[in-house]
Amino acid sequence: AQSVTQPDIHITVSEGASLELRCNYSYGATPYLFWYVQSPGQGLQLLLKYFSGDTLVQGIKGFEAEFKRSQSSFNLRKPSVHWSDAAEYFCAVGALTGGGNKLTFGTGTQLKVEL
Amino acid sequence: DVKVTQSSRYLVKRTGEKVFLECVQDMDHENMFWYRQDPGLGLRLIYFSYDVKMKEKGDIPEGYSVSREKKERFSLILESASTNQTSMYLCASNRDSTDYGYTFGSGTRLTVV
Numbered sequence: 001a002q003s004v005t006q007p008d009i010h011i012t013v014s015e016g017a018s019l020e021l022r023c024n025y026s027y028g029a030t031p032y033l034f035w036y037v038q039s040p041g042q043g044l045q046l047l048l049k050y051f052s053g054d055t056l057v058q059g060i061k062g063f064e065a066e067f068k069r070s071q072s073s074f075n076l077r078k079p080s081v082h083w084s085d086a087a088e089y090f091c092a093v094g095a096l097t098g099g100g101n102k103l104t105f106g107t108g109t110q111l112k113v114e115l
Numbered sequence: 116d117v118k119v120t121q122s123s124r125y126l127v128k129r130t131g132e133k134v135f136l137e138c139v140q141d142m143d144h145e146n147m148f149w150y151r152q153d154p155g156l157g158l159r160l161i162y163f164s165y166d167v168k169m170k171e172k173g174d175i176p177e178g179y180s181v182s183r184e185k186k187e188r189f190s191l192i193l194e195s196a197s198t199n200q201t202s203m204y205l206c207a208s209n210r211d212s213t214d215y216g217y218t219f220g221s222g223t224r225l226t227v228v
Contacts, residue, residue, distance in 0.1 A: 009155070032215055043119070043205060043219030044158075051215075090157060094215045101212050102148070102173065107157035 002027040002093045006106035013081050014114045021076040021109050023091030032094035033074040034103065035065055039087045047089075050074060061085070086113040118142070119220040121206050127226045134193040136223050138206030144218075145211045147189035149173075149181065152203040152222070161204075164189055165212065196227045 005024045013019055025031055032051050036044040048059025055067040065076045074091060088110050092103040122137040148163040160173030162181040170181050178200060182190045193200055203224050207217040
């Protein structure tokens with residue numbers, strides 16, 4: 001079965017600083033990988049996804065992620081964080097099952113941005 | 116834009132009550148999902164449905180059932196609510212098995228007292 005590990009529960013960065021959120025996955029085949037963001041009181045919004053091809057993927061809001069098969073990682077990065085990026089971030093791995101597909105999520109990383 | 120609507124934002128129910136959480140999507144999506152979100156545990160899949168009247172257990176189905184009588188509506192049922200089912204419940208949908216772009220509802224925060 002697939003699984004996702006997000007080793008950092010909380011991260012605090014200063015506005016304008018760079019950001020990297022870590023994600024490690026476990027899956028027997030080529031994974032489909034995702035990053036979602038959840039602002040307070042909201043549902044989850046898709047930031048970016050990796051299916052195949054270029055291992056560096058660009059997403060919305062200036063985020064990018066790099067797939068590294070040798071490290072089983074899919075870390076999320078942003079060169080310069082804005083105060084509005086404060087939220088909870090979830091990494092997920094997707095798999096086909098039964099008649100459909102399903103996502104398995106990590107436990108999340110809470111990002112705090114200091115002004 | 117696809118919209119996934121969860122009928123209640125907050126619910127308070129008593130132990131032993133039968134509880135219905137409703138979710139409706141407006142874009143003819145085949146697949147619908149119920150997740151539970153708890154601090155430190157992330158999102159865990161309870162049940163999902165890939166067609167009308169079709170359902171499949173997720174990772175934590177115990178204590179829950181689901182109903183999908185119409186394509187646009189997916190209900191989560193707590194047959195006899197317990198305090199350990201106090202949680203945030205998130206509904207999601209996607210187009211079909213090739214589409215991993217889930218659209219999530221805003222969630223229902225359920226408190227069982």
